[in-house]
Amino acid sequence: MAIERSSHPWLAALGVYLEPRVARMLLLGFSSGLPLLLTLGTLSFWLREAGVDRTTIGFLSWVALAYGLKWAWAPLVDRLHLPWLTRRLGRRRGWLLASQLAVVAGLMGMAFSDPATHLERLVVFALLTAFASATQDIAIDAFRIESAPPQQQGAMAAAYQAGYRLAVILASAGALWIAARFDASETTYEAWPWTIAYLAMAGFMAVGMVTVLFSAEPRVTVPRETLEREARVSARLHGSGRLPKGLADLLAWGYSAVVSPFLDFLLRYRWQALLILALIATYRISDVVMGVMANPFYVDMGYTKDEVAAVSKVYGVIMTIVGAAIGGVLSLRFGVMRILFLGALLSAATNLLFAWLSTQGHNLPGLVFAVSADNLSAGIASAAFVAYLSGLTNVAYSATQYALFSSVMLLLPKFLAGFSGLAVDRFGYESFFVATALIGLPVLLLVWLAARSERQRAAFAPLPPQSKVR
Incomplete structure (x- = not known):
């Protein structure tokens, strides 16, 4: 009987994932993750197959800067009412449905825009998709925070991440698989298989839209203190x-x-804020700059859609999840800053595997090895980095400050990634991958300086009351 009673708390804890509001986050996470790769990795594969040069593909990766600038219009999503939709659905659900409809419109526009003949039109619809997707992310974050008490936010976030990763697999491996099924030949380019793939992805956005329509609007109002200050x-x-x-x-x-949220961060960290922002802005630079050329690299090396879908888009995502789990455990055991350093080192070093792979031609076992190591290290780095960013935020401004940090994280890497195609055309894949490893080395110095700064702040921080009693 003692064993049975002791198992009850675990069953109750696991039961949180059966609650409707937690299950809804799985579906909203799916809706959030679906558009991302359709404007990045999957799109670059399509562009390269259509004969678009690598330099242009690199510059077109700037479409993703919309995700790095979302902090600029996040306050509007937070406080602005939409005509009719807000009145019928509420603030959060109104913005969610509006952004999801815009994502569908963007994906359908991309589906009917052949990059071989209408590249400019494709870019316009890709920008619409990215902007609408970033807006959806803002609204989902607010919806998640306001839909459950603090003790359930962990389960809400876990459900969201699970749905997000499933959508990433569908938008990458699934889209490539659909295009491959309708492609008569891998040696000649046709646009209509990609049209079918992108229309199918637009149809899957119905998952999030139906979820919004059958969800309850969070009963949260603007805090009285905020209104009084205004x-x-x-x-x-x-x-x-x-x-x-x-x-x-x-x-x-x-x-x-x-x-106010930005001023709070500067006042809390003063001169150290510059060091922290420099670290945030450069931490993922090796991965992001290299990642834009990954799919064109696979095409140029002769890997088929099915091979890329299986190895990079399915197996690679699974290895990322495994790496994130390992990173979370290591961060708890050894501290966030140590694993932050380890993640930065591994992320830079594994790019050298792709430099080696570029000399091997079509080497499927080599691709599996390189993708495994790269995604595993990326998962470790991501887990430590999210923990680091979360520790920087003030709970009074957590949503806005986290949006700022996550945006800063992408701006510089995405800007430099725009020149990646130019670098490959001029110096070749091997030199490019080596360079992406080298640009990650200064990040190690920034992590060390940030760790030392954190130790100094802790040493001079006043002891909490309970520690003084002891």
Whole structure:
């Protein structure tokens, strides 16, 4: 009987995943992860197969900068009401459905835009898809935080990540598999297999849309303290007589929603904020810059869609999940900063495997080995990096500050990745992959400096009350 009673808490804990609001996050995570690779990796495979040169493919990766700039319009998603949709669905669900409809429109536009003949039109629809997808991510984060108490946020996040990873597999391996099934020949290019694949992906967005329609709107209002602060700022601006009331209210809202979270971070870390932002901006630089050329590399090396789908898009994602699990355990055992250093070192070093692979021609076992090591190290690095970013946020501004950090993480790497095709055309794949490993080395110095700075802050921080008693 004692054994049976002791098992009850575990059964109760696992039961949280059967709750409707947690299950909904699995489906919303799927909706969030689906558009990402359709504007990045899968798209680059399509572009290369259509004969688009590598330099152009590299520059087109700048479409993903929409994800790095989402902090700029996150306050609008947080506070702005949409005509009709907000009244019928609520703030969060209204923005979710609007962004999902925009993703569907973008994917359908991409489906009917052959890059061999209408590249400019394809780029426009890819930008629409990326912008709408980033907006959906903002709305989902807010929906998740507001839909459950703090003790259930771990389960909500886990369900979201599971759905997200499933969608990544579908948008990469699934899209390639669909295109391959309708492709009469791997040696000649036809656009219509890709049209079918992208239309199918647009159809899968119905998962998220139906979830939104059958979900409850979170019953959360803007905190009274926030409204009072905005009122005080507006009164000062309007009381001077130099600004009309409407403009004063708008500026006060902007200060509360945009300026305050960033100012809080700078005041807490002062000069160390520059070091932290430099680390965030460069930590994933090796992976991101190399990643843009991965699919063109597979095409140029003669790997088929099925081979890439199986090894890189399915097996690789599984290895990333395994790496993330390992990284989480190691971070708990040895500390976040040590594993942050290890992740940066492995991420840079594994790029050298692709430099070696570029000299082997069509080598399927070599591809499996390189992808395994690369994705495993990426998972370890990601787990430590997410833990590091989470530790930097102030709980009073967690959503906005985390959006800022995750955006800064992408801006510089994505900008440099735009020149990756130019670098490959000029120097070749081997030299390019070696260079992507070398640019990751300064990150190791930044991690060491950030760890030392963190130790200094801890040493001079006042002891908590319970420690003083001891």
